[in-house]
Amino acid sequence: MDLSAKTYVITGATSGIGMAAAEALVRAGAGVIGVGRSAERCRAAEAHLRGLALANNVRYVVADLSLQADIHRLGEQIKEMLSSDGTTALDGLVNNAGVFTYWLTLTPDGVETQWAVNHLAPFLLTWELLPLLKAAPFGRVVTVSSGSHYGARLNWADPQLRRRYNGLQAYGNTKLANVLFSLALNHHLGTDSTVRAFAADPGLVKTDIGMKGTPALVRWIWQIRRSGGTSSDVPARSIVFLLTDPSLHTASQVYWKDSLPKQASREALDVQSAARLWELSEKMCGIKE
Numbered sequence: 001m002d003l004s005a006k007t008y009v010i011t012g013a014t015s016g017i018g019m020a021a022a023e024a025l026v027r028a029g030a031g032v033i034g035v036g037r038s039a040e041r042c043r044a045a046e047a048h049l050r051g052l053a054l055a056n057n058v059r060y061v062v063a064d065l066s067l068q069a070d071i072h073r074l075g076e077q078i079k080e081m082l083s084s085d086g087t088t089a090l091d092g093l094v095n096n097a098g099v100f101t102y103w104l105t106l107t108p109d110g111v112e113t114q115w116a117v118n119h120l121a122p123f124l125l126t127w128e129l130l131p132l133l134k135a136a137p138f139g140r141v142v143t144v145s146s147g148s149h150y151g152a153r154l155n156w157a158d159p160q161l162r163r164r165y166n167g168l169q170a171y172g173n174t175k176l177a178n179v180l181f182s183l184a185l186n187h188h189l190g191t192d193s194t195v196r197a198f199a200a201d202p203g204l205v206k207t208d209i210g211m212k213g214t215p216a217l218v219r220w221i222w223q224i225r226r227s228g229g230t231s232s233d234v235p236a237r238s239i240v241f242l243l244t245d246p247s248l249h250t251a252s253q254v255y256w257k258d259s260l261p262k263q264a265s266r267e268a269l270d271v272q273s274a275a276r277l278w279e280l281s282e283k284m285c286g287i288k289e
C-alpha cells in the first residue's frame with residue numbers, strides 16, 4: 001500500500017494501539033501527526049518513527065486532551081502544519097487516546113476524566129478538524145471504541161456518573177459514546193459527504209492502559225487479563241483499513257472489528273440517543289454548528 005500522498009492525525013500515538021497504528025501508516029509512506037500528553041514520550045515516539053523511513057513526514061504535537069483549551073490549540077497547530085505543507089486537507093483522524101480511571105477524578109474543566117478524554121476530546125477535535133477532513137478526497141474519522149460498550153447504557157440524568165461513580169461502568173459508557181458519536185457524525189455529514197466515521201473495536205490488546213495511575217489491585221487484574229490479548233499490531237491493521245480502504249466510501253456500518261463490520265449493541269445504534277449525545281457534547285464543549 002502506498003500512502004505517500006496522505007496525512008493522518010492519531011491521538012494517543014505515544015504507546016499501545018496508537019503507536020502501532022502510527023508505525024503502520026509510516027511504513028506505508030503516509031505523513032503522520034501524532035498527539036501525546038508527554039513531551040518526552042512524544043519526542044521518543046517521533047524519533048522511533050523517523051528512524052523507520054527517512055523520507056517520512058512524521059511530527060508530534062503535545063496536547064493534554066483532558067483540557068478543551070489544549071484541544072482548540074491542537075486544532076490550530078494542525079491547521080498551521082498542513083498549511084505549511086501547502087495543503088488544507090487531512091485524510092484521516094484517529095481518535096485513539098483513552099484512559100481508564102478507577103476513582104472519580106475531575107479535569108481542570110470540571111469534567112469527569114474518562115468522559116473528557118475518551119468522549120469529549122474525540123468530539124471536539126473532530127469538530128476542529130472537520131473542515132480539513134472535508135477538503136480531502138475521502139476523509140475518515142476512526143474512533144477507537146471497545147467491546148466494553150456492550151451492556152453500557154447512558155444515564156442521561158448523570159452521564160458522567162458523578163453521583164454514583166464506578167470506574168468500569170464510566171469507561172463502558174464512554175466507549176458506548178464513541179459508537180453513538182460516530183453514528184451521529186455520519187448523520188450530520190449526510191450520505192453525500194466524502195467524510196465517513198467509524199468506531200473501531202480493537203479487541204483485547206496487551207497494552208499498559210490499566211497500569212496508568214490505577215490502584216495495585218486494578219494493575220494486578222489488568223496484568224492477568226491482558227495476557228490473553230493480541231499485540232497492538234492487530235488493531236492497528238484494522239485502523240489502517242478503516243482509514244484507507246476505498247470500499248468503505250459508501251459503507252453504512254458504523255462498528256468494525258478486525259476489518260469487518262460487527263453488530264454493535266442496541267443502545268449504540270439508537271439514533272435518538274446519538275442525537276441527544278451530540279447536543280449534550282456541543283453544550284459541554286461550548287460549540288454550536
Ligand SMILES: NC(=O)c1ccc[n+]([C@@H]2O[C@H](COP(=O)([O-])OP(=O)(O)OC[C@H]3O[C@@H](n4cnc5c(N)ncnc54)[C@H](OP(=O)(O)O)[C@@H]3O)[C@@H](O)[C@H]2O)c1
Binds near residue numbers: 013041065
Ligand atoms: N488495550 C485494550 O485491550 C483495549 C480494548 C478496547 C479498547 N481500547 C481502547 O484503545 C485506545 C488506546 O488504548 P491502549 O490500550 O493502546 O492504551 P495506552 O497504551 O495506554 O494508550 C493510550 C494513549 O492515550 C494517551 N493519553 C491518555 N490520556 C491522554 C490525555 N489526557 N491527553 C493526550 N493523550 C492521552 C496515552 O498517553 P501516554 O503514553 O502518555 O500514557 C497513550 O498514548 C483507548 O481508547 C482504549 O479505550 C483498548
